[in-house]
Structure formats: structure tokens, C-alpha cells
């Protein structure tokens with residue numbers, strides 16, 4: 611094997627694709643996964659470190675249309691928060707279809723941004739296009755990436771952040787004060803954050819529900835991003851089992867095995883993201899739509915490939 615090409619976090623940032631290029635690539639990827647069924651991707655393996663909530667997760671995918679396959683290995687370590695360390699650390703290895711290792715790279719920024727872009731794609735397909743109020747429940751890495759991504763697709767007048775520890779929400783609001791032309795503020799309760807909100811994102815490491823039916827107005831769209839194991843929840847049974855709810859998953863095979871909100875409530879997911887991106891869903895204006903965003907390996911592989919291609923184009927020029 612020739613010398614291993616490794617992109618550290620700073621190089622990933624430098625080589626990262628522009629927002630709209632990334633958005634378009636992930637849209638194509640989700641359609642390819644669900645409609646064309648040409649992507650090979652098993653449900654990921656998750657090992658739980660004994661006596662902790664920490665997980666070691668292995669996520670492979672093969673994307674023949676782009677001539678690549680790869681694997682993300684990611685450690686989700688919620689207790690790192692107290693140690694001021696990142697809670698999601700990982701690495702992606704990218705291979706050509708002949709089996710040669712092309713490169714490997716830090717996965718932190720890729721995980722943050724590709725997840726938010728998938729919520730943004732779901733919101734674009736399912737939410738009111740004139741959505742004015744966004745509520746973000748949680749104030750960590752995903753809260754930031756979701757505010758950044760969704761505010762590029764919607765003309766919000768207000769974005770409200772609620773967090774269990776209020777000072778973290780205040781810090782995030784200070785850091786993002788110049789992201790867009792909207793009022794970015796902290797809410798004292800989940801209820802006040804979500805009151806009249808057109809789009810709600812739950813982006814917490816909670817293991818218990820934080821969002822209930824009374825919080826969400828008819829016609830709103832909800833992106834549920836945390837809770838990716840059978841024992842964890844972000845959403846109450848009352849909302850999960852509401853007659854008025856349409857559930858869309860990034861992957862229907864995975865949601866039945868990984869989503870505590872679906873498994874514990876017994877709710878039935880209805881559609882896959884790639885389908886609703888390809889065949890727009892007609893919906894009753896009072897229906898609530900819920901996108902369960904688990905995160906898929908093909909999103910990581912395609913993003914890593916864009917980064918690798920940017921590296922190649924720079925190397926050819928120099």
C-alpha cells in the first residue's frame with residue numbers, strides 16, 4: 611500500500627464542499643438509496659460499552675454510481691460533554707471499487723453537517739415553505755449545524771433555542787448572533803420555544819422524551835435527530851401515536867431496529883426520505899410531519915468522496 615492519505619479536521623474544513631453542492635449530492639444520494647436502490651448499506655453495528663451509554667458504531671456503505679465504498683467508525687460518548695471533549699468522534703475510510711484505500715479523514719464536521727443537511731432536505735420537502743419560526747431543542751453541535759443549514763433554506767423571522775442547561779443555549783445564541791437576518795433567542799421552556807413554531811428540531815442526547823404533542827402546532831414539521839438506540843427517546847407516545855402524524859425515516863429498515871421512539875411507542879413509519887424527495891408528498895395542511903433522522907453511512911461516504919475529489923483537483927492544479 612502506498613503512503614496513507616489522512617485528512618485531519620482542519621484539512622476536512624478546508625476541503626469541505628459548499629453548502630449547495632453538498633445539499634444536491636445528499637439529495638441525489640437519498641433518492642438513489644430509496645428509489646433506485648443502487649446503494650448497498652446494511653443497518654450499522656452498534657456496540658455499547660458495558661455500564662455506560664457510550665457506543666462504538668460501524669457504518670459501511672457502497673455507492674457504485676460514484677465509484678466508491680467506505681466506512682465510518684464513530685464513537686458516541688455523551689459523558690465527554692462534562693469533560694469538555696467532543697461527544698462524537700470518528701474517522702471515515704474511503705475505498706475505490708477495486709479495493710484500494712483512497713484516503714481516510716476526520717468525521718466530526720462531516721457528521722455535523724451531513725446530518726443537518728438531511729434535516730434541511732426533509733424540511734424543504736415537508737414543511738410550510740413560508741416557515742417563519744424555528745425551534746431548536748438542544749444546544750450542542752447538532753443544534754448549531756441545524757441552525758446554520760435550515761436558515762439557508764428558509765426565511766425565518768425567529769429562531770428559538772431551548773436547552774436543559776440554559777447557559778449553553780445562551781452561549782450558542784451569542785456565538786451565532788450574526789448567522790442571519792432573524793431574531794435568535796433563548797426560550798425558558800420547550801413549550802415556549804415550540805409555541806407557533808413551523809419547524810421543530812430535537813437535537814439532544816436525552817434518553818427520555820423532551821417533546822410532546824401539546825408542544826407542536828398542527829401543520830408543523832419536526833426533525834428528530836437524537837435517540838438512535840432502542841432504549842432512548844426524544845418524543846412522547848402522544849405525538850408518536852397521533853392520528854395526525856406522518857412519519858418519514860431516512861431508512862425504514864434502520865428505524866425499526868434503532869429508533870427508541872418508534873420501537874417503544876409502536877408507531878408505524880410511513881415513508882422514506884428519498885421517496886418524498888423524489889415523489890412530493892401531498893399532505894393535509896393540519897397534519898404534522900416528523901422526520902426521524904438516524905444518519906446513514908452513504909451520506910458519510912458521499913461527503914468524504916466530495917472532499918477527496920476537491921483534494922485531487924487541487925493536487926492536479928499545483
Ligand SMILES: NC(=O)c1ccc[n+]([C@@H]2O[C@H](COP(=O)([O-])OP(=O)(O)OC[C@H]3O[C@@H](n4cnc5c(N)ncnc54)[C@H](O)[C@@H]3O)[C@@H](O)[C@H]2O)c1
Nearest residue numbers: 697725748749750751752813814815816836837903904905
Ligand atoms: N441523526 C444523526 O445522523 C446524528 C448525527 C450526529 C448526532 N446525532 C445525535 O444527535 C444528538 C445531539 O448530538 P450533538 O452532536 O449535538 O451532541 P452534543 O453533545 O454536542 O449536544 C447534546 C445536547 O443534548 C442536551 N442534553 C443531554 N442530555 C439531555 C437531557 N436528558 N434532556 C435534554 N437535553 C439533554 C445537551 O444539553 C446538549 O445540548 C445526540 O443524540 C447524537 O447522538 C444524530
Ligand SMILES: O=C(O)[C@@H]1CCCCN1
Nearest residue numbers: 684686721838904905906
Ligand atoms: O449517523 C451518525 O453519524 C450518528 C452517530 C451517532 C448516533 C446517531 N447517528
